[in-house]
Amino acid sequence: MKYCSLLFICFCCTLLSVSAQDFQYNFQATQIKFSGPGYISIRHDSLATIYSTAHWRNSGLREPAGFASGNIMNATADFEFLCSKAPDSITVRGLGSDTINFPQKTILLTPGAGKYTCTYPTGAATKMFPAGIVNYYAPFTIYWEIPFDKGATWLRADTTDHKVYVTKSTPMIETTSFKYFHTVLELSCKNAKGQTTDTGIISKCWNEFTDQIVLNYKGDSLHYYKTFNTGNTNLPALLKNRNAQCYTFAQLFAALIKIHGISKPNNYVFITPKPVASPCGGTISRFLVKNWKFGLKSDSTACPSFPYKNTYTGFYITATGYVFTTADATDQTGINGSCNNNPSSFFNNHQICKFDGVYYDACYGVKFSTLSDIKTTAFDGWGVQIYSNSYNFTTDMSKADLEETISTF
């Protein structure tokens, strides 16, 4: 971000219509605040608290601003004016990106210790963010100008750069897990910039996931199971800890859509094996996501339909992998998940999104047309707990099916 202050020599006299006196002055912004209709109160990823109301300070503070499209941004700006001899007032204007300007205003200068201060009062820009269009300003630049030659010429006195997000419409109301997080606005508006339709926004936001590299607004990785035993299962936990289960990536994708005010009921799908009894007892309740290596069928006599048996004592899911006492099935490097080429792969359930009839698995960045495609494409086996401290597996995918429970995120 450019920290701009201009040094002018001799111009001040002209500006103020005072002649025959040469002196130096320095006019610079000290704080900028945005507000107005359609303003979105963005939250920190880590704390879920709302950013402070100032968006820019010359001390280095840089905070994002968000607006729903079709609204006019307001700005308030504080300036410092270092000048040995200043007039009572000064005229200021701001030229913003996309000619979203802040009109000239003549404002009073207040003398202080070795400087003058003034405030460009809260005022609307000259035009709104075009309605119905997603935008992403990185940065939204404002050139702050003051006139000389009695207004015939404007001098660029300072420049401030801002991160401004513009959503298609007013975001959906916040809930326990859906909040106006910085990363949600960053990923959504960056990917969907220029989009005007719901389908376009969904399609572009999905691009964030397809390379299995999902980063937060700072560029830090959002890991799908960085640790195999992570207990983080909602969007706030993902953004805070950057390591989480499937739920959170589904929620993140859904949040990227909701932030534009797009209402898509029944968009959140919980999938789990249909609770069918295995011929050997127990209920089929586990699935193995590729890749697993199957060796001996150590339980083929007792349970021919689920012949592979893994046993464990204590905690078999550790931070770094599965620890079985005996294992016919062993976990191999798997399908890439977000920022992880070997995420957890032994589950009871999984959560994905569903938009317009298409299943989106944001953890792995893949889409499915039907539920049954998931088991045939992504699974290596089904599991059942017949005895305590053990699981039996089969690679026969016809032994079970997935069922879906649908809700609205």
Add this chain to the structure above:
Amino acid sequence: MNIRLNILSTLLFACLLQINPASAQLKIERKIIIEKEQYYFFTIDEETQLATLHTGPVFEKLNKAKKYKMPIGRELNDPFNPLCFDINNGQLIGINWILNSNNSRYEALKKIDLKDWKKQHDEWTNEQWAQVSFDQAMLAPNEPWKKMLEVNNILDNTFFDLIKNENPVMAVCNQNQLWISRYNGTEWKISAAVPVNFKTYFSLIENNGKAFLVDNIGNVFYVDEDGRQLVIKSKATTTKAQLLIVDKDHKSYHIVPAEAIEAGQMLDIEKIIHESGTEIIF
């Protein structure tokens, strides 16, 4: 002088309010149970989803409760359905609704002997506690949930609760349909669907073997004799959140404003009932 004293006392009171541990931070899950002169209630950790049992003798102040982390919990996502639990002869009956890719909803109905958990496992991580919770013994397969999904697998206004007096009883509601299911030790008997209009959670209670539902503000409902409609038994007198107090020793139920319990932790449960409770009359 008087003005100074007033200011001083006001400041002192304000400070006391700030440091008073009996703050609104203690979010009790749906109810308090009294059994064998002990009270039991749960809170949920808002990061780990795990439940903590608070328990003590009924004559002791609530802020003296002993706290035990338990291998059970509930999800934090919307919609909000508090921890489903009951205490039956020292056994915790509950639904382990922790959101986790290894927690099976079908196997979520658990029975946990409280005496096994008096020794806490401080060496366990939260993730390990979660794993332990998935492996707790099943009370029964969650057939009521399965049945509900067979009718409609789209969740909307989905609420449920589980209790056990003689036998386990479970109520599940989704999409404005309610099922009350009874488990006889080997199988569930699931009622016909009853039209309902719950927008918030309810708690299940029993009187003389008949099931009643108490919603979050204290309305009491039951299913009519024909099992076709929900009938209101007694209407709430407030719109504020209430907690249920299930006194198994006296076979009575009271409704108490949640804020009265939050503010009344310096009192014992009997005093709270006496001062703020409204008995449910059947």
